[in-house]
Each structure stands twice: as structure tokens, then as C-alpha cells.
Amino acid sequence: MSAQDMSNGRRPGRAPLSHALWPLLKTTLRTLGSVAVTLLGLLFVTFIIARVMPIDPVLAIVGERASQSTYDAVYHQLGLDKPLIVQFFYYLWDVLHLDFGTSLLTAHPVSQDIARVFPATLELATLGITIGILFGVPLGVLAAVRKGSWIDQIARVVALIGYSMPIFWLGLMGLLVFYGVLGWVGGPGRVGIFYADVVPPVTGMILLDSLIDGNLEVFRDAFSHIILPASLLGYYSLAYISRMTRSFMLEQLSAEYVTTARVKGMSEWHVIWRHAFRNIRVQLITVIALSYAGLLEGSVLTEIIFSWPGIGSYITTALLSADMSAVLGGTVVVGLIFILLNIFSDLLYKIFDPRAK
């Protein structure tokens, strides 16, 4: 114990609290800084794209019959006569106050609209990615373990169809067969007309809300509506996840430590899942996170076919209607999702891979 330690009155062998917190604080600050810079860049690029696009927000408001004076008045009212950089700073100021403006299309604040449509996408995407993981990962592992076998061939065909089949066509076929002909699932929409507005919205996700409300009838109906689009999205994720899993696993299975484990007489289950699979978890997290982010971004075509009021169709409708406040707000949210999922992936890396610490 040094004299200085004694003089500080600290117990020997324990680092000061500030020393322990400093790395955590540094990491947090670095992450927040990175998020802020990325968001600023995203806002700037999105704003500029929105302004240079051949879409006229004034015309969207006044209609094509408006006189020039009405047009000019609204042009001025929207601040479009100001320099672009000034417009951007006004926009930035509003966003910093969580004000994305009011949607022309819905007459609601954009933030309120997003709070309404995003849970629908979140619910669909989460179920979709769950299906994708549950089936994609085992299929990929199996295809790698039985490389060249009929299982591998089937996995390849399944993935190929997933990659190449237009989601629009597959969705319509799914609706036709499972809803139109067999009547196994509910049709387009989140819930049947008899169950709309039956459970009070808590999370905005009908499956969860119906469970919270204890209304299993609504849950069953909502599940019958979500299962088909979620399976469709799950299938597309499955295609990607299974191929990547197979590729990662093949690399591991050819490594020397796997041979050593087998020589030592370990069971195949043990070798595959406890050793090889454990080592691909970090790569797999990236793949899954990217897939999930893609689904959360909104699968516009799926949402259109299944009349799913999610963020993808919200942004698309807004874009086609020159509702630029909604487009910008939606894009920022999507960007934020990507950033958050990246941070989440980084955290998982640190948990699963000690070297990342």
C-alpha cells in the first residue's frame, strides 16, 4: 500500500469508482457521439434528397387548380423560399424537439402517425424474423453437416426460391391458397372487422394487446391474420439466414479443433452445437440483425398485399403524395432503427465474444 493510498483512506486492492466508470462512460459517450453524427448525416441527406426530388409539396397542398397567388402563398408559408441550408436548420430544430411536422395525408402529427404504424410493422417483422431464425438456422446447420446430401439440396432449393421469387407473387398466391381456397387464415388486414377496436391499444401490437386484455378470441383472430404475411417474411429471412448459417458452419466444421473434438470421441451433437455453432454466433448476429432491420424498415409490397398499415406503406404512400414531412419522419425512424440494431449487435458481440471487449 502506497502512502498516497493510505492518505486517501481507500481500501487496498480496489480501483477508485471513477476509474471503473470511466471506460463505461467513454464507451457510452463514444456511442452517443457516433449515433448523433450518423443521425445528423441521415437527416441532412434525407432532407436534401426530399428537396431535390421532382415532387411538389405545394401542389400537394393547394391542388392543381389553384391560382398562382395561392400557390405562392403556400410556398412562402412552407418556407420553401428560404435558402436550403436555412430550411434544413429549421427542420433540424423541429426534429430536436421531436416535431416532425404534420402529415398532409392524415392531418395528424407525423410522430403520432409513426407511433400508430410502427407497432404494426414491429409485430409483423418480429414474428417474421422469429420464423426465419427458428427454421433458417437449423436448416443451415443441417445443410452444412449433411453437405451434398438431399437435405442440403432441399435447403438450397428452398433458399433459391426465397431469393428469386417475387414477394408480390408469392404473397398473392399465399392469400389465394390459404385464405381464398382453404380458408385457413384470415384475409388482408390486421384483424377481422368484428374485432377491430375491441381491445384497448397499449403497445399498438394487437397480439400483445389482446393478451394483456386477456381476450383470446381477438388473439386468435389477429394471429390468423398475421401468420401468413409473417410466414412470408419469415421465409425470405429464412432463405438468407439458412444460406449464411450453412456457409459459416462449413468453415467451422473444416477447422482443426472440430477434428480434434471428434477424435476425442465427443458426440456429434456436442461437436456441432457446443463447439462449431458457438463460434458462428457473432457472425450470425450480424446476419439476423440486418435481416430484422430490413423487415422493420417495412416490407412495402407485403404490407400492400395484406393491407397491413405499417411504416413501409406509410412512407411509400407519403412519398407518392408528396407528403414530405411524413417521408422525412419515417426515414429518420428507419435510420434510427438501423443504428439501434447496430448498437444492439455490438453489445451482443461483447457478450458472445470476449475478444470484442
Added chain:
Amino acid sequence: MNVMNRLLCGAALGLAVSVSSFGAWAETPANMLVIAHRIDDITTLDPAESFEFAGSDVSRNVYGRLVYLDPADLSAGYKPDLAESWEVSEDGMTITFTMREGVKFHSGNPVRAEDAAFSLQRAVILNKTPAFILTQFGFTPENVAETIKAEGNKLIITTDKKYATSFVLNCLTATIGGIVDMELVMANEVDGDMGNTWLKTNSAGSGPYTLGSWKPNESVTLVSNPDYYGGAPAMERVIVRHVIESASQRLLLERGDIDIARNLNPEDIAGVMEMDGLKVEDELKGRLMYIALNGNHPVLSKPEVRQAFKYLIDYEGMQNSFLKGQYTIHQNFLPATYLGASDENPFSLNIEKAKALLAEAGVEGLEIEAGVREAQERIEIAQSLQNTLAQAGIKLNITVGTAKQILGRFRARDLDVYLGAWGPDYPDPQTNAGTFAYNPDNSDAANATGLLAWRTAWNPGDLTEKTAAAVTETDRDTRIKMYQDIQAEFRETSPFAIMFQQIEQSALQENVMNFSTGQAVTSAAYWQVTK
């Protein structure tokens, strides 16, 4: 079979059984009407502001007006609604409406002349997009207190000059003529907005339905008003679901989950026609498809060239191919079913006649640009036009773009040819006559971008005066004759070639009766529907 396999088989079986038990309803309840429709154009439900198709559908069923168009007899024109009767002063400038007694708003408040005066004054003061429908009669925010006023059970409106009574009353059947509950609206006023923000998403009417909910891009629910003065509607609940995709609408209809599908494409309409238990109903809508030739162009401004263009359009070919079931040939600026509409369609594809007219005008090797907005049907029409013009030696270059690009240039008189669509704003002939055949100042300085005739750089000559005269003619039959004469001259001399009028095809369950989309003159009505 090992444990894992047994578990997997059990899970699969359980899933199959549970999923197969999710059955869809075979049909909607007898007192409920479910419609699949594109409703993403609703931006507001305030009648003083609403100007879109789906929003007008809601408004028509939620708000009573002074006069209305009866869906069971649209050709009869306006009929008394909240105003029981009316009288016109001798000078033709003042109309005194007597309000119907005993009618209540959905809130329970009585419908009074004060509410009617407030509603019309409010629309003028707010001055939103459709306000011109009222302000064209000389109402301004400054004078509305005097020109629109309530006296006891009477509402008195005074216009700035004499207008055809049918013109004024037709305009009052438009969405902006909806009478709102003054007390309720003003109770929700914020920052002097006369309740505009609140009414965008709420309702304060006295019509056959009250607004249950509006979820943007998702659904609109209307609930019947049991106290409606015309009797409670048979359909106690109307749900309009936003379904974009035609195939999805068709599936919902075939499965019996909806009663009406309003946006089926021609292929799905053909499929529905072959199915038992379903039917298809056609109604003519107000939308017209036209081309406009720029009057500033040295060649296109020649009368012979304008005539030649009208013989270089393959009307029948298009109507019977890619426009089949969606559009019908119509060559006049007033849509069929409008007061004064004409069914004269004298032009048909005649290359030889067009060539002779072009030769008469001394035209050779003409190359021009046509602006088209990026909509499939318009692009296909432009391509057809390109083909037929080429047969007469005219090269047409098609520029496809967004509204900003194409409409912006048309408004700036910058396009040789504009291929566009036009829908009437209110159910009176003036709505189209006043833009196609009226242009008092054709100079660039006038900048009258709201007028199609100005955008086309066309001076309609005496048609401007004739159009102005038609809005003041009080005799209905004379007025009809005036519009027919204007259109006859317009067909021959104008730089516009009106080509088609839209048809709306709705597919319905066979038991759905009396549904009306409102034809060209108004919006959809639900209160008369039975199943």
C-alpha cells in the same frame, strides 16, 4: 421414432389443427356494409376543407346540407335537405331558405339557421382549397356577416350579382355545403381556427351517419344515426377498409368478407362477372381525359391543325383495348349526367381527313413534345397518339414525369401538348365551362394558372362571354341549351380534344341493393343501401 421426431410431428399436427380452425366469416352481417376502397386520399374530414374523393364520401353521409342530390334519383338535381324550401328575390340575388324543423345534430343540438349561416361563413373565412366554390358568388371574409345571415328560422344569402339559382344551389350540394354543429365546433376551437383542427379528424353533422372512427390508410367506420330525419339507415354500421391491391379486394369479396369492392382492375372485374353471387355495377364518373395543344405554338395554334388532331385520335381502339370498362368515349367538357351535357361525339380516327387538314394548313414534318404524368393509362394513351400522329407525318416525343415536372410546365405554358385528366369540382356545369371555355385575359401577365384555357394559351373569344352569361341564366332549359351551344363551338374550335369519360365499376355481393357511388355529380351514399 426418437423423442425429437415425435415432438416435431406433434407440434406440426397441433399447428395444422389450430390454424385450420381459423375460419373466415362466410358473409358480413345483414345490418353492416363493408367496403374495400382506396381511402389514402383523405387528408381532412372538415367539410370546409375536404376536397378529395374518399373524404367526400364520408362527408356526404355524415353532414346534412341545405339541398342535396338524391342517390335514388340523381338526374332530378338538387332537392330540399336541411332547408325545407327556398325563395329567390326578384333581382335574383337573394335566396331565403326556410330551415326544416325538428332536425338534430348527432350531438343532440338542434339544427338552426344560425348553424347553417355559421357553416357557410366559416368556409369562406377559413378560405381552404374548396372555398372558391362559395367565394365565386362574391362572399368574402369581410362581407359574410352581411351576405350570409340567419333570421329566425330563415337563412338568407345574398350574392354579388344575379346568378342562375341552379348554379348557386348546385354548389351548395358540394362537400363545402355541409352544415356543422356551431356549438360543438366552437367548443373545440383552438387559436381562432374555428374548430378546423378538431374537425379534420372528428365530425359534427346531422346526416344519416356519424363518424365512428377514421384510421388514416386503414379504415373509416360510420355508425348510423337513429334520429336521422329521413329515417334510420338500414345499414347500422359502414366500414370502409383501405385495401390497395385489386387482387386482395377481389379475394375479400369472393370470401364474403366484404360487400363491395370499388377498385378492381379490368381483369378482376372480368373474373367477378363470372362468379355466382356477385355482380358488377357501372357508373359514369366526372373525370375526363383530354389533350391540350399550346396556343403559343406557331403550328398548333392553326385551326386546321387543331381539327386534324381531333381526327388523329384512335378513340374506339383505346376504348376497346386498354381502357375497356374504365373509360368511354366522350368529346365534350361537361361529363355525361351533368346539367347541359352533350352526347355528341363527332370525331373518330380518320387519317386521310387529318392529312388533308394538315396540308391545308401547310404543315410538314412537324415534331412536337407531349407532357404526360406517370400514370399507366395516360402513358398508353400517349403511345397510341404517338402512333396515329406518325401516320400523318407528325413526330410526337413523349415526356413522362411527375406532377411537379409536367403540371409545372403546363401551368407555365411550356408544353406543346399536354395529356391530362380533369374532374369537376362541384355538380354544376360552370365547374368545367369556367375553366375550359373561359379566359378573359390570355396575356402572360394575367397568370391565370387556375384556368385550363389560359394554361393552353387560348383565347376562347366569344365563348368567354357566353360562359359568363350561362351562369346568370335563371331558366333551366335555356341554360341547358346555352351549355350545349357552347360545347358545340368548343368541340370545333378549341385546342382541347376531350377524349374519354371515366367509368367506375364496383363489384358487389348480389344481395347489396341501391348502392350509389354518386356518378359524376356527387359522392357515394350509403343510407339507402339494403341487403
